[in-house]
Amino acid sequence: xxxxxxxxxxxxxxxxxxxxxxxxxxxxxxxxxxxxxxxxxxxxxxxxxxxxxxxxxxxxxxxxxxxxxxxxxxxxxxxxxxx
Amino acid sequence: xxxxxxxxxxxxxxxxxxxxxxxxxxxxxxxxxxxxxxxxxxxxxxxxxxxxxxxxxxxxxxxxxxxxxxxxxxxxxxxxxxxxxxxxxxxxxxxxxxxxxxxxxxxxxxxxxxxxxxxxxxxxxxxxxxxxxxxxxxxxxxxxxxxxxxxxxxxxxxxxxxxxxxxxxxxxxxxxxxxxxxxxxxxxxxxxxxxxxxxxx
Numbered sequence: 001x002x003x004x005x006x007x008x009x010x011x012x013x014x015x016x017x018x019x020x021x022x023x024x025x026x027x028x029x030x031x032x033x034x035x036x037x038x039x040x041x042x043x044x045x046x047x048x049x050x051x052x053x054x055x056x057x058x059x060x061x062x063x064x065x066x067x068x069x070x071x072x073x074x075x076x077x078x079x080x081x082x083x
Numbered sequence: 084x085x086x087x088x089x090x091x092x093x094x095x096x097x098x099x100x101x102x103x104x105x106x107x108x109x110x111x112x113x114x115x116x117x118x119x120x121x122x123x124x125x126x127x128x129x130x131x132x133x134x135x136x137x138x139x140x141x142x143x144x145x146x147x148x149x150x151x152x153x154x155x156x157x158x159x160x161x162x163x164x165x166x167x168x169x170x171x172x173x174x175x176x177x178x179x180x181x182x183x184x185x186x187x188x189x190x191x192x193x194x195x196x197x198x199x200x201x202x203x204x205x206x207x208x209x210x211x212x213x214x215x216x217x218x219x220x221x222x223x224x225x226x227x228x229x230x231x232x233x234x235x236x237x238x239x240x241x242x243x244x245x246x247x248x249x250x251x252x253x254x255x256x257x258x259x260x261x262x263x264x265x266x267x268x269x270x271x272x273x274x275x276x277x278x279x280x281x282x283x284x
Contacts, residue, residue, distance in 0.1 A: 005190075005193060005194030005195060006190060006194055006195050006196045007190040007194035007195075008194065010188055010190075010270070013266065014262045014263075014265060014266035014269070015262060018247065018262060020262070037200040038195070038196040038198070038199070038200050038203055039196070040200070041200040041201070041202075041203035041204035042188065042196060042203045044204055044207050045203060045204055045205070045206035045207040045273055045276075045277070046269055046270075046273050047207075048206070048207035049206065049207075049269050049272050049273040049276060050237075050241035050242070050269065052207075052209050052210045052218075052222075052276060053222055053225075053226070053237075053241070053242060053272055054241065054242045054244075055210060056210070056215075056218045056219045056221075056222035057121075057124065057125050057219070057222050057223065057226065057242060058121065059120070059121050059124050059129070060117060060120075060121075061116055061117045061120045061121075065120065065132075065133045065136065066116060068133055068137070069112070069116060069133070069136055069137055069140065072137045072141070073112065073137075073140060073141070073144070076141055076144075077105075077108070077141070077144050078105055079105045079108045079109050079112070079144070080105075080109060081105070082105075
């Protein structure tokens with residue numbers, strides 16, 4: 001196996017986090033990240049990215065959209081007739 | 084053990100609704116409308132999401148009888164919502180191309196990160212460093228700029244927090260393909276967040 005550098009570590013990062021790589025590659029990655037401040041910082045920001053985007057796009061249903069949905073389903077089905 | 088106060092399960096409601104019980108269908112709508120709307124916003128746009136929401140529940144109503152109960156009801160409903168969003172998006176001409184490639188990490192000839200640890204770290208604090216409303220608007224733009232295949236996988240896996248296997252089934256691709264697409268999306272979006280706070284990725 002070729003030695004792990006930052007670029008190969010980045011390529012394998014998703015598989016690494018999902019636990020779908022072989023134990024020896026996993027160990028080699030752990031060793032590289034433990035000794036590489038750049039990769040440690042990169043992994044931290046990579047892991048935070050989904051959460052930041054999730055929070056930033058967590059919209060709630062506006063009341064007018066909900067009312068339109070009710071009216072639409074009333075017109076196309078027998079639901080919401082009594083509400 | 085029977086818990087009389089428990090909410091009816093999705094499967095029980097689906098069976099009642101399939102048998103023509105309107106109030107069971109209405110409960111399903113109430114239970115899932117918020118999640119479907121949020122998914123639709125993430126896969127299309129705030130403008131298109133109301134149509135996707137309506138189409139989704141119309142399809143759910145029509146196809147309730149075909150829900151077999153061998154998968155989670157939520158997974159089944161999400162698949163319908165995802166397909167409705169993708170159909171809607173396909174009907175609209177998207178502008179081609181994406182500039183998010185610019186935000187991929189850069190390496191020197193030895194394969195070492197070009198950026199410093201501090202520069203590489205900063206994306207993880209984007210939500211502390213940026214105004215909330217500003218970040219929300221930029222996040223919507225960033226999702227819209229992702230290549231569609233990456234966007235779909237990222238939204239379902241990372242924003243809706245479905246399992247990789249469920250995303251694979253929903254999109255009709257292998258799990259390895261989902262991982263590859265989600266990974267590319269994460270790399271682009273990580274660099275995009277970094278750029279937003281003024282640091283080259």
